[in-house]
Amino acid sequence: MDLELSEEELELRDNVRGVLAAACPPSLVRSVFEGKDTGDALWEQMVGLYWPALALPERVGGLGRTFVDVTIVVEELGRAVAPGPYLATVTQFTPAVSELGSPEQADRFLAPVAAGETTGTLAVAEHGRWEPAAVAAVARPEGSDWVLTGSKSTVLDADTADEVVVVARATDTAGIDGLGAFVVPGDELEAFPRRVIDPTLRICDVVLDDIEVPADRVLAEPGAGGTTQALRRVLDEATVAVAASTIGACRRIFEMTLDYAKEREQFGRPIGSFQAVKHRIADLYSIVERSTALLYFAALTIAEDDPRRREAASLAKAAAGDCQRLVAEDGLQLHGGIGMTWEYDLHLLLKRAKAGEALFGTAASHRAELARSLELVAP
Amino acid sequence: MRLTFDDTVESFRSTFRAWLGENRPSEEEMTADPAVSSAHLPGWARRWTRRMFDDGWLVPGWPPERGGRDAAPVETLVYLEELERARVPRTTNPQGLGIVAPSIFEFGTEEQVSRYAMPILRGEKSACLGMSEPGAGSDLASLSTRATAEGDGFVVNGQKVWTSGASHADFCFLFCRTDPDAPKHKGISVLLVDMDTPGVTVRPLPHITKPEQTDLNEVFFTDAVVPAANLLGQLNNGWALAGASLAHERGMVWLGTVMELESTFDRLAAEAREILPRLPAFEQAHAADQIVRCYVDVQAAKCLGYRSFAKLARGGSAPEQALMKAFCSESHRRLHLVGSELHGDGGLDVWDARRGEQAWIEQYFNSFGGTISAGTSEIQRNIIAERVLGLPRG
Ligand SMILES: Cc1cc2nc3c(=O)[nH]c(=O)nc-3n(C[C@H](O)[C@H](O)[C@H](O)COP(=O)(O)OP(=O)(O)OC[C@H]3O[C@@H](n4cnc5c(N)ncnc54)[C@H](O)[C@@H]3O)c2cc1C
Numbered sequence: 001m002d003l004e005l006s007e008e009e010l011e012l013r014d015n016v017r018g019v020l021a022a023a024c025p026p027s028l029v030r031s032v033f034e035g036k037d038t039g040d041a042l043w044e045q046m047v048g049l050y051w052p053a054l055a056l057p058e059r060v061g062g063l064g065r066t067f068v069d070v071t072i073v074v075e076e077l078g079r080a081v082a083p084g085p086y087l088a089t090v091t092q093f094t095p096a097v098s099e100l101g102s103p104e105q106a107d108r109f110l111a112p113v114a115a116g117e118t119t120g121t122l123a124v125a126e127h128g129r130w131e132p133a134a135v136a137a138v139a140r141p142e143g144s145d146w147v148l149t150g151s152k153s154t155v156l157d158a159d160t161a162d163e164v165v166v167v168a169r170a171t172d173t174a175g176i177d178g179l180g181a182f183v184v185p186g187d188e189l190e191a192f193p194r195r196v197i198d199p200t201l202r203i204c205d206v207v208l209d210d211i212e213v214p215a216d217r218v219l220a221e222p223g224a225g226g227t228t229q230a231l232r233r234v235l236d237e238a239t240v241a242v243a244a245s246t247i248g249a250c251r252r253i254f255e256m257t258l259d260y261a262k263e264r265e266q267f268g269r270p271i272g273s274f275q276a277v278k279h280r281i282a283d284l285y286s287i288v289e290r291s292t293a294l295l296y297f298a299a300l301t302i303a304e305d306d307p308r309r310r311e312a313a314s315l316a317k318a319a320a321g322d323c324q325r326l327v328a329e330d331g332l333q334l335h336g337g338i339g340m341t342w343e344y345d346l347h348l349l350l351k352r353a354k355a356g357e358a359l360f361g362t363a364a365s366h367r368a369e370l371a372r373s374l375e376l377v378a379p
Numbered sequence: 380m381r382l383t384f385d386d387t388v389e390s391f392r393s394t395f396r397a398w399l400g401e402n403r404p405s406e407e408e409m410t411a412d413p414a415v416s417s418a419h420l421p422g423w424a425r426r427w428t429r430r431m432f433d434d435g436w437l438v439p440g441w442p443p444e445r446g447g448r449d450a451a452p453v454e455t456l457v458y459l460e461e462l463e464r465a466r467v468p469r470t471t472n473p474q475g476l477g478i479v480a481p482s483i484f485e486f487g488t489e490e491q492v493s494r495y496a497m498p499i500l501r502g503e504k505s506a507c508l509g510m511s512e513p514g515a516g517s518d519l520a521s522l523s524t525r526a527t528a529e530g531d532g533f534v535v536n537g538q539k540v541w542t543s544g545a546s547h548a549d550f551c552f553l554f555c556r557t558d559p560d561a562p563k564h565k566g567i568s569v570l571l572v573d574m575d576t577p578g579v580t581v582r583p584l585p586h587i588t589k590p591e592q593t594d595l596n597e598v599f600f601t602d603a604v605v606p607a608a609n610l611l612g613q614l615n616n617g618w619a620l621a622g623a624s625l626a627h628e629r630g631m632v633w634l635g636t637v638m639e640l641e642s643t644f645d646r647l648a649a650e651a652r653e654i655l656p657r658l659p660a661f662e663q664a665h666a667a668d669q670i671v672r673c674y675v676d677v678q679a680a681k682c683l684g685y686r687s688f689a690k691l692a693r694g695g696s697a698p699e700q701a702l703m704k705a706f707c708s709e710s711h712r713r714l715h716l717v718g719s720e721l722h723g724d725g726g727l728d729v730w731d732a733r734r735g736e737q738a739w740i741e742q743y744f745n746s747f748g749g750t751i752s753a754g755t756s757e758i759q760r761n762i763i764a765e766r767v768l769g770l771p772r773g
Contacts, residue, residue: 001381001382001383001384001685002380002381002384002685002689003380003682003685003686003689004380004686004689004690004693005380006380009380068380258768258770261770262769262770262771269771269773270770270771272764272770272771273770273771273772273773274773275761275773278760278761278764278765278770278773279757279760279761279764281764281768281770282759282760282761282763282764282768283760285702285763285767285768286702286705286706286763289683289698289699289702290676290679290680290682290683290702290706291679293679293682293683293685293686293699294675294678294679294682296380296682296686297678297682299380300380300381300382301382303380304381304382306382315674315675315678315679318671318675319675319679322675364668367668367671367672367675368671370671370674370675371667371668371670371671374648374670374671374674375648375652376648376651376652376655376667376670376671377655377663377664377667
């Protein structure tokens, strides 16, 4: 098992980091926080660099690279607290269409993603739960069309995305897999943006008020079978991507804290020479490295479609959760007062790290998932 | 980044696996005559070491004359995986094979190689490491055991402590002070001292959970005479030898630890599957959460290990290595703590009758050996902070 980035992968990382340093400085992020900028120019630049096309097949105009590459990009986006539709479009909408839809639908919906013409997202969670069993929104057949009603929570970019994959359930399919997946144009949904701690992530709640979906926009018809399994695969990808974003933010917090401990002097010496500080920084380093190792293991299981991918995704998300807890807490504490100001960049990263914890299952919910898969508790 | 190894590496693995199947010591041999200290060589262990040496499987990365086959690092890695999987100890004298013999090859004379290093490789001799003293633990360089040049040799006076295996070892890799006037790191030398030298006495230190166990010892030196030919490397340059070990395997020592973590976890999970259903809901959830946290740690240690190995194999540096010692030993300790707590009042029992071995609580106390020896967890954090992260010394 080789868990280190290859030359090519390292090159991609450096390249992405360089682009973001120039195109997404903290000043831009702060403007988005303050509602003075939307970050649209940044997205156009990402499209120009083919980032949305990275892991898409060449058939739809993609570059045919792997999910490891996507993870690299997303980690860097987390590190830069980048705003924009990349996360939802590339790591939620795209796998939803590929895993749940037909090859024709993949061509139809993903070619515009590769070309940067369409953004998308995934509406699966309800009441903050992402597991397929929690889906209660209703899909009702009407001829060859379907009608969706109910509500969805915590949908990223629901107010701006061009296309939204909605997961809903048919109620009269007793005994069979009643889950279905539908592509709905974003402007047909009622999206309510929430005011959240990291405003660069547009987290919305959504109401489905009798939305009519024509047959050609049905990715997976309720009762078709296998939909829950396919949806789980989508969730694996989305979960690992959120872990990547979280860890990207955490690594930057760790680096800022380390630099600060070397620079800031009190009692006539750098605060990093005090052992109480030193050992905490060593622990931050350790937890960031450990979570990163699990993150890339998970990314690799997805890239190689290894049977361990589900478990690896939960391991990565659980580790990222513990990582952000420690790194955000000690990172802010060790900065002293300066960390509590709006002008200093640290808070942007702290907020991105915290936001990641709540999306696609908390660390605790992924540990619960692991407890079930290890057969420690009943399924 | 890849999940699998190349075919050539996998065929190396099959070759070793087949050899191992035919040549490994049997479970019966091993349990009938277990090694009772880290320098004890029971008959089966002597024969096993010799067989590995003869067939080039003792240190695969070394040339045939040193018990190897010039294997590549990644081949050594799969070799270690296979040994762990078969649950066969590579040696019952880890400090001899892993630290003492390689240091003698690196710094020793031909005579020292043939009298001390080769016999270790052939399973004929074992060695102990005489570093720590009552007044010199974490601050090893403050050691005060004296070796005074006299005639054609040295006269040694002083005391070592925690010397693993001293009561079984044939010789000691002894750090002593040869220049008391030099700065503390500059006046230290290493002597190879036969344990039957007059003036060397060993007093076993009864162990925290097994008072009858003789692994830890005090070693006293009273006017012990050591020939000058037993000085390893240069006089007063002993500190440079303190860090020597199987250099090409240094990036892999985590592997055994991680596989031990995995098998300990498997045992914990198996017992938990029986115990958890009997617990009230809150306690069940709490215990399951503790166990899953251990699982995350074990898998993280494993991924971190493979990642650092990949960096080293590409010729880069792997700062993760510095983290592995503290993190693995602390995870190991936590597994045993969780294991003992899982059993409630039964966790107080010292003997696990079903498995016929010490129960969790005793192994928990034993596990502090990992977080204390070879540089405590606190010292590891100092090293990470100062040498890896560049924080100023306090
Ligand atoms: C099972 C076992 C086997 C061993 N085998 C051998 C052997 O074969 N040969 C041998 O020579 N030695 C051996 N040792 C000794 C081992 O290397 C020492 O115990 C170890 O280096 C710590 O030294 P000490 O026990 O004197 O503790 P001390 O150094 O006195 O430490 C006491 C406490 O103070 C902390 N501390 C000390 N200095 C610092 C600092 N600078 N910053 C922060 N905290 C600090 C330590 O972390 C520890 O918690 C063995 C020990 C054990 C437990």
